[in-house]
Structure formats: C-alpha cells, structure tokens
Amino acid sequence: MSQTTNPIFGARRDQAFPTLAEADIDHMRRFGEASFYAAGEHIVTAGAVAPGLIVVLSGRVDITQDGGLGRRETIVTHGPGSFVGELAQLSARPSLVNAQAAEPVEAFVIPSQRLRDLMVQEANLGERIMRALILRRVGLLESATSGPVIIGPVDNSDVLRLQGFLARSGQPHRVLDSDSDPCAKTLVERFDVDPHHLPIVLCPNGRLLLNPGEKDLARCIGLLRPIDADKLYDVAIVGAGPAGLAAAVYAASEGLSTIVLDCRAFGGQAGASSRIENYLGFPTGISGMALMARAYNQAQKFGVEMVIPDEAKLLSAATDGARYTLDVGDGETVRTRTVVIASGARYRRLDVANLAQFEGTCVHYWASPIEARLCQSQEVALVGAGNSAGQAAVYLASHVRKVTLLARGGSLDASMSRYLVERIRAQPNIEVLTGTEVEALDGDEGSLATVRWRNRASGAETTRPIRHLFLFIGADPNTDWLANCNVALDAKGFVRTGSDLGSGHGAMETSRSGVFAIGDVRAGSVKRVAAAVGEGAQVVAALHAYLAQDGSQAVTPERIGRM
Secondary structure: OEEEOOOOOHHHHHHHOOOOOHHHHHHHHOOOEEEEEOOOOEEEOOOOEOOOEEEEEEOOEEEEEEEEOOEEEEEEEEOOOOEEOOHHHHOOOEOOOEEEEOOOEEEEEEOHHHHHHHHHHOHHHHHHHHHHHHHHHHHHHHHOOOOOEEEEOOOOHHHHHHHHHHHHOOOOOEEEEOOOOHHHHHHHHHOOOOHHHOOEEEOOOOOEEEOOOHHHHHHHOOOOOOOOOOOEEEEEEEOOOHHHHHHHHHHHHOOOOEEEEOOOOOOHHHHHOOOEOOOOOOOOOEOHHHHHHHHHHHHHHOOOEEEOOOOEEEEEEOOOOOOEEEEEHHHEEEEEEEEEEOOOEEEOOOOOOOHHHOEOOOEEOOOOHHHHHHOOOOEEEEEOOOHHHHHHHHHHHOOOOEEEEEOOOOOOOOOOOHHHHHHHHHOOOEEEEOOEEEEEEEEEOOEEEEEEEEEOOOOOEEEEOOOOEEEOOOEEEOOHHHOOOOOOEOOOOOEOOHHHHOOOOOOOEOOOOOEEEOHHHEOOOOOOHHHHHHHHHHHHHHHHHHHHHHOOOOOOHHHHHHO
C-alpha cells in the first residue's frame, strides 16, 4: 500500500494512491518487464525520463520532491500493490519527482507505449490508473514545490510570462521573489546572477536558464522534444484548442497517427475561461483550463504526439511519399498525409497608442489566479461584452474591490448569455458602463496608473486610478502563417471551406485537397466550445474518407461504419 502525509490529497488519497489487487496485478504483468532495485538505489530522478510506470511487488519506494537548497520532502512511500508514476509517465516526459528504493524492491516496469496499450485494452483498470495519475499531478500542482523554479520580482513581466506559460501547460512550478525570499536571494548569489538579468529559471535537471523564451523552457523541462523528420503521420493538427484536441482524440482513438502543434499552450482561448457553465454534461460548470487539461490528457492516452510550444510556419506540397510538409520552428519539418487547421484566433488588441508599454504587467488578456493575485483588493477595469468578458468579470469580482466593465454597445444582452448577464447584475462590486470606450492609458515605466474612458453618446470622459486593465474584445483569425500556403481565406482572414468554395468540396475541406479547417479559424463556424469540439469529431470522418480515396489507408468495415 501507499502511505502519504501530504494533506493536499485529503479525502481522495485512496484514489490517488490505490492498492492493486492480485487480479489487477496479474492483468498488468503482460504489459511490463520484471525489474529489481537494491536498497538505496535511485530509481527515478527529477528532470530525467523515468523507465515507465513501476508496479511494486515487494519492498518500499520513497517518492520525494526537492524542497530547495538541497532539501528533499517525502510525498509518499509506495509498498506492495502500489505503483510509481504520474502523468509524465503517460508520454515519457521527464519526471517531476524522485523515487528511491527504501529497501530491496521487486517490481515490473510498464513503458509509456505499453501503458497506453493497457489503458485501452483494460478499460476498468485503466480508468483507475488514469484517475490516480491525474490526481497525483493535481497534488503536485497544488503543493507548488516541484518542477522548475522561477526566480525574480513577482510583478516582473517576464516572471508573469513564464509563470503563465507553465500554468497553462499544467506544469507544477515555484516562483521565488528575488526581492524578499531568502532562498531566492541565496540562489541568485550562488549563481552570481546580475539582478538586471532576472528572471532566471532553475530546471529540475539542474540547468539554469537566463530569462528564457517559452520554447527554451519547454525544451529544458522535456515538454518539447525534437520532431522525427523520418516519420510520416496520417494527420498533422495545427492548434491545440477545443477543436484541435477533439480532432486529435478522435483521430488517434481510431488508429490514425496524429501530431498536434501549438505555438502557445494547449487549450486555446477556451482555456482562459474561469468557468464554463453551458457546456453539455457539466451542470455545476467547469473551468476552461480543467476541461482542456482533460482533453489534453485524453489525447495523450491515445498516443497523440504533442509538439507544444512550436509554431507552424509554412504548409507545402511534399514529393517524398508524404502529401504535405509543415515547416515549424528551429528548421524542423513534419511529414503528413493530411492537415487539419485548427489554429483558432488571437486576442484583439485595444487601439491605444501606448498599449504595448503595459502589456504583460498591467494589461491582461487572461483572468487566472495569477492575475487575480496581482490585483487583489484593487479596482480594475475590464473591456468586453461577450461571454469570456462576463466570465472574467464574475471571477475577478470575488478577488478585487471593484470591477468596472466597459462595453461599446448599448446592452450586454445582445452578446452575452442570459445567465452571465443576470449574475453580473447580482454582483454589488461590478459596475457596467455601456456605450463606453477606453480613450487613454497613463503610467510610468510599464506601470499603469490611470485609465480614461469616454461615453460615446455624451462625450463625457472619466479618469480612474486603475493599475490593471483586462481586455476581452474578441479575436482575429490566427491565419497569418497561411499567407503563402495557397489556402483560400475570406476578407476577414478566416479559412474558407466547403460550399463557400463552390461544388466539389467537403464541409470542412479547404481549397487544398487533404487540408481541412475546423473551429474558430473556419469561416462561418459557430464560435462556441461545444461547436468546436463537434467539428473536431466530425472532421475525422472526412480524414478517413480522404485517406481511403487517396489510397493511403485501407478501408476496414469498422472505419466505414464511422464515416
């Protein structure tokens, strides 16, 4: 059994650390290989890829995490019938924790590929294991004592950038304030870092990064791995929002080799929603991040290869057996038979001259716990009148003194769901100003001091001492990368598909055969999470039909039934 003193797991400890019955272990043996570890042997080291899921038959294994300055904290001790691992083992990513044999251990190890086979072939057992892996990751996220360590001023724009990337990527991490935390000051002195070069990031593998980009950080912690230039995929999906992840889950679960690329993090704009309450099957609501994290884990369960963050730059016809190639960052290439464009949309920026001066520190396009902490008990302004704006306003109202919601239109009812309008009206600290637009931002050295807005009807202007501004004013299609790819776009930059191109094109097929578009990036699509998920599922039937017609894939009776 597993023993833990970590209070994070609480009432769900038995689900996070189940003890397997003999019958369960017998079912799992065929997926693994026997292994033995001597007392004191380091089985897994944080920052290195673990051999797989380790099922303990005899002996004890201590699981620890680094507590800083050489300290190690015990999370749990696994005994017979327990298994060592968390979500990192599902996709052979570097471990977030250490595992050491406390005494001689007899076990068997299930490699990542075989672990995914187990999930599919042993459904009931796989469900229990998957739940445990997810809960263990949640525990690590909540404890915030494992993973990379970001060191710098907590309100620094680059600290916030790196912290936001790791949070959106579902990666445990710590932030140490270099201005006040003794441990942070010790590390800065130890590595002889000039304060002007902060932030620094200390990765679990021991590497020190100096104010890295998201891609450099992702490579250091093992999130981003080199692309196999020799592999030919059935489908390459550009974009890991609701549409892209849905397409990935359905494609991979039906046997198509699938790769997903996204230049930011999984989840897209849906991941920014503090709570989605009109998505089918979640009567109490669910945060966009939680919903998208489930989809991301589900895709990995079926063996989808995730390349995040990495940017698709050019779509070209191939001449070496593949139908298409995708040029991505750092000179890498993806070879694929089909392409699904699910690159979604990018946040629309306010037309104010000095906006860039405050972005990243005081102007936000995301309302998460990170931003809520920054503006705790303050007055904030929020621009927007759609559902995302409404969700953000309600969420922020529980953390700040006052939210002033600014909307260009005459009413919220035309663009926001009724339940959100009613909830906003019920919040005593949300003031709604319709027919209003931001005129100017003022502040010094990237620190916002005031926001001025104007009533469009009366011309009256108001200036308020506001240090944080949230923008939810819609989005433009993320299709700049398609400029030289011969994919037809409409006047607003959305991808044209189906009947919009004339006869002979499938509902989601673009102007290039074998290239499809789904979700927010597709012209005429319904901009809702559920609609994006539906299109992600629907496009897989079109992929099967195209591959069968192209002769790249055998048409089995099972696949015909899905078309």
